[in-house]
Amino acid sequence: MTDALKLLLLFAFLSATTVAVFIVVAWSTRLPSREQSEVQHDGYVIRGRWFIGVTLFLLATFVVTVPFFPYLSAAAALEPAEKVPVIAAQFFFTMPDHFPLNRRILFEVTSRDVNHGFGIYDPKGQIIAQTQAMPDYVNYLAVTFHQPGHYKVRCLEYCGVGHAIMEKDFTVGNDDTGSSENGKAANPGANKESNNGNTNGSSNPFE
Amino acid sequence: MEAATHSNKSSTGWRVMKLYLHSGLGLTALMLLVGLVIRAAQANWVPALSPGNFYALLTLHGAGMLVGLLLCGMGGLWFLMRRHIHLSAPLAVLAWGFIMLGVVGVLVATVFGHFAGLYTFLYPMPFDGNWPSWATGVFLISMVLVNIGWMIWCFQMLGAVLRAYSGLRGALGWDFVWHPKAFLAAGRQPPPPEAFPALVAGLDGLVAGMVAMLLGMALLVRWLDPRVLIDPLWAKNLTYFFAHTLANLIIYMLAALIYVGLPYATKRTYHTSTVLVIGWWSSLVFILTNYFHHLYMDFVQPGILQYLGELSSYLTAVPVTAVTIFSALMLVWRSRTRWTLGAIFFYSGLVGWVVGGIGAEIDASVPFNVHLHNTLWVPAHFHTYLLGGCLLFVLGWVFLLLESRSRRNTPDLVRWLIGTLVFGGMIVFLMGFYFGGALGVPRRYATETMPGPLLAQIATVGAVIMLVGFILVFVEGLRLRRNYQADRPLWPEELINQPHEE
8 A cells, every 4th residue: 555545544534433423413403402401511521532532632632743753853853864965946956866685775855056855766756855955944854765767856846937847867776876976964154044854664654 | 673684785894895795706706717728738738828928928827826815715704804803994995906916917927028937936036037137026016006906905904903992812712711610700701603714814815915025025136226135035935825824814814704604504503612712823823834745855954844844744734624614514414404505515615625534634645745845736625625625615605695685496407417517527527636746747838748738638628518517606696696585685695784984
């Protein structure tokens, strides 16, 4: 099952449940009416349970999602990785064309002009990682490619009339040439701050 | 009674609401057509539209639609609150005037100046496009004018609410919640339900307005002097703080129409309760803190704000579902509701609010946001609650008013036809966004290269069906209006008693 299908199923299930509840409540108006005080008597009990239930569910969901956040700790940021500068500009990306398989890549993403998005699509066409490319800042995104093939980077932040054509193809394979010669870190002196993000196949919440 | 009704109908308050609703709905209708052109262009059905013009129209559509629905929310809430407290009509008209000036400016900047920096005008985008500099200036000044109008309205509403309910403590219902026995024993009454959206809109709206003014001034200085540089992260935070808060407040303001309209439709009553008050306290905070989810993919943003963003976005659902939505369901359950068009629109608007909220909550989950950020999932969820929520609330309100005075009823066949066209078309239109978002299709692409134009084509067909339904709604509204019964009291009857009428 693809990630897209899982997301749609989750959304469809929750939405269909909502619609079903509303239909049942609307249908109830065909039954003999009840005094509002009677409805409130039962309704307040259910509402109390709903309040506690939905609050606990949302808090639990928050706790469950935290390990999947893409933001790296300071220690994780120091793990060995091949640093790859990425410079976005209207309407192209300057970055290598090839990356090695199963090696941790630390993309150092910035922009030369306006805000851009740096979204990596795998060979199946699914977004596996993204960050923003901002002028004056560097966003660090760690990715380990586990699957060989043709990947694509698309701009995911509106950047002008050429936004829809701003993309970059690259390949991932066992041959690890291509990225190393471009693997110098971007000049951090030109940037105010930096922070890290991490994407690894094993940390995908869908898996 | 008849004289009072007549006087009420032609009252200043009534005219102010009509001014806001007519202009708001008119602008919304125009923007629906612009939206149709945009979606059809993504479907490759408008080859004559260049990318530059596409993005100019997208800018117009976004800004225009938000302002259109905002006007409806402002007018409706202002009218409801004027039944209880003193609100100056000239001040409301002044606010409307500023906003309309801004609307005209945005039209000029986008249609004639081809400004295409989008309604989010994310710095430095407004200064890096291929449109003339004057268009950028006109657009920014126009947005500042809209904001001035908005802030006048917020100042007026907040000031009047605070004056009428003995300051912030009284308006918040503090003693009503914490010392209920003493409060009621003293013969005091809490503010009516619609006073809480008014307080939240006034307070949060003013905070957002001041932030927007700061950003607007910074951008205007940059426009006048290109040597001036602005921190992009600072600008991004301010932009989304303002835009998200404003977009959020629209539906919270329209909740006031639910509090008054749904009890009428269900023939039941709705009063201020402790749960309602506490729910609005939490909304007061969450509306201001959940904008952080717009910056999840900005890893330079302080980490604590990302966690706060998710937590706040999640918890936003608690007061909405446990208070407003649940109360609405209790009002309808086993009631004697007559399912007129007004009641149908109100009720389906609640569905749109919840379903749009589900889409928003999924997107607000950071691990999912990695896959959905700035894809079509974003317009999917906000179209669901703006189109399927806010607009339906406004139509529900308008139709309840029309139905209450018309001697005609809407025939069953027409109701079914409208329901099928509007909701059927809307579902098809929205599913195009949701499918596209799940597949990772980026938003704001002039041409949808992946997975091809098919999704946009299906969505466009859905939009056309929905618009045909809205045309029928308009025609039916005119028919009801033509058959007004002069001596029939205007609903709700409380409107007759406007203590602060001038």
